[in-house]
Amino acid sequence: MNPKILKTLEFEKIKQQLTEYTVTALGQEEVQKLSPVTDQEVLTNWLSETEDGATLLRIRGGIPVPKLENIGPHMKRIEMGADLNGLELAQVGRVLQTTAEVIRFFDDIKDAEIDLKRLFYWADQMETVPALSQRIRESVEPDGRLTDEASPELKNIRVQTRRTEQTIREQLDGLVRGKNAKYLSDALVTMRNDRYVLPVKSEYRSVFGGVVHDQSSSGQTLFVEPKQVVELNNKLRQLQISERQEVERILAEISAEIEPHRYEIIQNAYVLGKLDFINAKAQFGKSYKGVIPKISEEKHVELKQARHPLIDPDVVVANDIFIGEEYQAILVTGPNTGGKTITLKTLGLLQLMAQAGLPITAGEDSQVAIFNNIFADIGDEQSIEQNLSTFSSHMTNIVDIIAEVDQDSLVLFDELGAGTDPQEGAALAISILDEVGAKGAYVMATTHYPELKVYGYNRVGTINASMEFNVDSLRPTYKLLIGVPGRSNAFEISKRLGLDGHIIESAKQMIDGDSQDLNDMIADLESHRKMAETEYLEVRHHVDEASRLHADLENAYGYFFEAQEKELDEAKAKANEIIREAQEKAETIITDLREKQKALGKNGMVKEHELIAARTGLNQLKHEESHLKKNKVLQKAKEQKKLKAGDDVKVESYGQRGTLLKQLSNGDWQVQLGILKMVLPESDLTLLKPEKVAPQKPISTMKRSSEHVQSQLDLRGMRYEDALESVDRYLDAALLAGYSQVTIVHGKGTGVLREAITTFLKKHRSVKSFELAPQSQGGTGATIAYFK
Structure with missing residues (x-):
């Protein structure tokens, strides 16, 4: 770059x-x-x-x-x-x-x-x-x-240092507060040359003896180290040297x-x-409320609600900038101070930020291309030192750009061809755009020339755009309008500012018909754009309303099935209660008959009317729903759903297809499930349409697990023996559930449990291979096992 x-x-x-x-x-x-x-x-x-x-x-x-x-x-x-x-x-x-x-x-x-x-x-x-x-x-x-x-020696030195300092201060404090205080300039203890001293009046220098280390600027005060603390100061100094040596040793x-x-x-x-x-x-x-842009493999730049990051977010205007998919060149026209240059810079700067891995100030789902180079000719680059005019400096820059540009380049031209005769400038601008376009580069250019509006309309892969201007308020809106060329608003603005009508009409007659027709065409395009925008907003409203109704319907659909499941659960619970009560009453009747038989002895018999009464009591336990019996549709549906040997069924707990072999005395069914025979309750079976399946040789019979089998087993926190037992049971259940692989989470820890699991998996007859999980799924803390 x-x-x-x-x-x-x-x-x-x-x-x-x-x-x-x-x-x-x-x-x-x-x-x-x-x-x-x-x-x-x-x-x-x-x-x-x-x-x-x-x-x-x-x-x-x-x-x-x-x-x-x-x-x-x-x-x-x-x-x-x-x-x-x-x-x-x-x-x-x-x-x-x-x-x-x-x-x-x-x-x-x-x-x-x-x-x-x-x-x-x-x-x-x-x-x-x-x-x-x-x-x-x-x-x-x-x-x-x-x-x-830091070291025992350093600690010992510092302890001795603190004790020595305390002793020195105690002795000097005694001199300061004693009868000798009158000989001092100030009742305090200070330091000179890293030694404790007293400020003594110069005329009493001999009172304390010791050593004079310094004097005040006036000479009235001498800083004297009393003879009582000379030895202590010497000791303190030696301790400080020892501390420094020990510190240097520790640092080394x-x-x-x-x-x-x-x-x-x-x-x-x-x-x-x-x-x-x-x-x-x-x-x-x-x-900056930025987003991470996507990278377009096809070099389609789509900046949605793009904002220039260096403009105050409270005043910046967001614009959609698209280039590369339907057109590779955009020609932006419009009045000065309308935002054309900022739009150019927004495209270029956001592209640079994206290619630097930064968030960009744009809306969600924005995408960028990868350009090998971005070129720009923006602003007044007049050079006083090189004595170049504005036109010359721009042209020098454009010459350099054309020499380097290729199909992987983005080029930004601001006021292309400006600074010279309008007719020549427009011709040059068109030729430059043709040359850059022939090299396959993406171009966004701003211009005032009406000839380029026609160019943008006629050239394949090129589109006109403009910066919107509000004629009523006489202010730009800074909104980019792609597909609509800018038009001159001089006549409308002059009229609103009070210029006489005959002057405006005279001016209109002076411009050629093509220019007037072009302005009329642009005005018509703007009118159609506003109509289309109004229709879009209306359609958008209906779409939002439809989306809201769809969401409400989905919620209602979910509530319906939730209520249905709830009612079914309550019905099952009530049915189980009725069955329980019936069983209890039946047991009571049977027990009563047995007691009567015992009372009559071996040769006695229960009377006929007592047997009839008992049979009647048992029959009364059955509650017939006569109104349902008469419903032929329900009876037919019931017959269709009745299970029989040879039917294909879905086993709900495992989500697999099986074939009914025979019904057992307790109402359960023996089901051929793949290579396994399993005994399952009828409530776990759903009748399916028959499907031709090659017969498989059954090898074992098992009862289903009452719990749903997860695809991951977590052993963290378990003891060694319990963990291995859990793994053994879990692998069998996972095989029945039809899993091709499972994850065993054992944690990192000391690695003992992981080694035990590894050894166990090596010996398991149904495990084809195993490996540590990737970093995103636990790394060395988990093992993935693959079944044969």
Whole structure:
């Protein structure tokens, strides 16, 4: 991409705004080196990263990357054998600590099964160094000062230092508050040359003895180290030297521990910078209400409701800009200050942003092409230094563009052919458009020349467009109208401003008929466009109403079936209750008969009328629905639904087709289901139309499981023996359910359970193969098994 276009379309301003959202030094470097790319694979990855960043920003508030300094120079010094200071070690430790936090963050994202396209790749590039991270965290404060826990020797030195300082202060405080206070210029203890001293009046310098370290500018005060604390100050000084030596030793020791891990640390810092940059892109897109554009393989640019990102969002006007599918050149006409140049820049800048992997300020489902180069001739490029006129400077730029343009280029011309004689300028503009069009480039150009309106109407692959102007308010609306050329509004504006009618009529007679006819044609097109827009809005209203009615119908349909299922469940429950009561009454009658038989003895018999009464009681348990018996339609439907041996049925619990073999005494059916014979209740069977199926040899008979079989088994938290038993039962159930593969989630942990599952699957007779799940489905925490 030529660097001139980045300056012309103000791409650097976009980068400046993007930099404001970065928090790391390496993230800022990523922004600074950002430039549009032409490689589709690279661009696809960039846009996927931006989309992932937007997803995490929406659901988790973004990636937790804090402010980090550039530790590259530190690692360079480590490589050269130099030692880092405390602040530099703290910055390295901050990178290591952040690395661990970010890795935990992405592990949580994986556990939550949040789908990301690219960021898991970057997370896998980082590596923790826990021992080194802990050593730095325990030894170095964030400001670079070593903690007392950095070493036992350092802690002991600092304890002695604090005690010695306290003793010195106690002795000096005694001198300040005692009878000698009158010899002092001020009742305080201060320091000179890292030694504790007292401010003594110059005439009493001999009262305290000791050593004079300094005097005031007036000479009235001497800073004296009393002889009572000279030895203590000497001891304190020695302790300070020992502390400094111990600190240097510790810094050298930690620096040496960093050296073997410098490549991992550099990689971690680089990835954190990348993640910060991705975070910034997502936050930038959110603040500008941007979208991630799609990439068109056919080079169809469709920018829906496109807005220029550098214009105040409260005043910017959104426009639809389409180019590439039906036409490869757009000629925009209209009055000055109508928004033509901004429309050009919007197309060019959004295309640059998209090819840099950034969100664009456009509506959903917008798509962009990939151009190898974007050229623009925009604005007044008159050069005082080169003594070039406006026309000459534009023409020089256009000559360079024509020399480099090809079929993978987008060209933006602002006021093409302006700055010279109108007739010659129009002719040049047409020739330039023909030349660029012949090379297959996409073109968007603005112009005032009426000849180009006719050109746009007659040329294949070229379309007219204009910026709308409100004649009533005498103000532009900044709306782009594709398909309608702009027309001169001078006569209408003059009339509204009060110019005499005869002057306007005289002017109309002076212009040639073709120009007047062209303006009339444009006015007619605008009228038809407004009519079409009105009809579109009306149709859109009816479509919305139909969509709303369709949604209501779907909801009602769903409510109907929900109510139907509820009624069926209640009917089944009521039927079961009736059956239960009937069984209880039958048991009572049978028990009563048995008691009577026992009372009569072996030779006694129950009387006939008692048997008749018992039989009558049993018959009364049956409730006939006479009105249903008389309904021939229902009886016929009932007969059609009656099951018999040889019928094809659907087993609802498994969703598979089977054949009835025979009915058992308890009402259940023996069903041939594939290679299996199964005993199933009639309620689980639905009659199907017969289908010719090759007979298969049955090999076993099993009863169905009462539970629905899931395609994934979660063993996390289970004991070793329970887990293996669950896997054994689950594989049998999955085979019956007809699954070709299942997922077994065992977690990462120590890896013991994963090894046990692997061993078990190797020996299972029905398992063809197995493998660890991909990263998006659990990675090493899950295994996918494939059945034979």
